[in-house]
Amino acid sequence: MNLEHSPDPDGADCVACGRCCHHPPHTVSVLESDEARMGEETVRRLTVLLDRPPFFRFVVNAGEHCGALDVSVPGAFPCGIYAVRPEGCREVEPGSPCCLEARRLGHLGSSVEFKR
Numbered sequence: 545m546n547l548e549h550s551p552d553p554d555g556a557d558c559v560a561c562g563r564c565c566h567h568p569p570h571t572v573s574v575l576e577s578d579e580a581r582m583g584e585e586t587v588r589r590l591t592v593l594l595d596r597p598p599f600f601r602f603v604v605n606a607g608e609h610c611g612a613l614d615v616s617v618p619g620a621f622p623c624g625i626y627a628v629r630p631e632g633c634r635e636v637e638p639g640s641p642c643c644l645e646a647r648r649l650g651h652l653g654s655s656v657e658f659k660r
């Protein structure tokens with residue numbers, strides 16, 4: 545895969561890329577509809593509710609990538625909750641402007657290094 549080119553529109557490059565899942569804490573918001581889809585156990589294990597108004601809920605994140613990202617295999621970045629992932633994640637389509645911007649900010653093979 546070459547970052548100079550658009551990724552496969554059907555998502556074939558996504559697991560090897562994972563760039564849009566690398567970001568700082570409090571990036572992936574969880575709506576009530578997302579909570580219902582995710583279920584109580586996943587909400588409890590992988591989300592955090594801010595303790596100040598307006599009490600937004602986010603997917604956990606220890607610093608440089610989403611806490612739901614499965615980083616157990618080097619070089620592969622599958623979503624650990626793909627089937628029930630939040631609405632915001634569903635809107636990031638391969639080749640879309642936010643996908644291309646995420647890829648521009650990251651570097652294939654070192655995308656675990658978050659840089660601004």
Ligand code: SF4
Nearest residue numbers: 551558561562564643
């Ligand atoms: S940045 Fe684009 S190609 Fe990479 S994982 Fe996200 S949607 Fe897929």
Ligand code: SF4
Nearest residue numbers: 565610612613623633
């Ligand atoms: S929930 Fe899944 S798709 Fe969304 S940012 Fe986290 S790992 Fe990526």
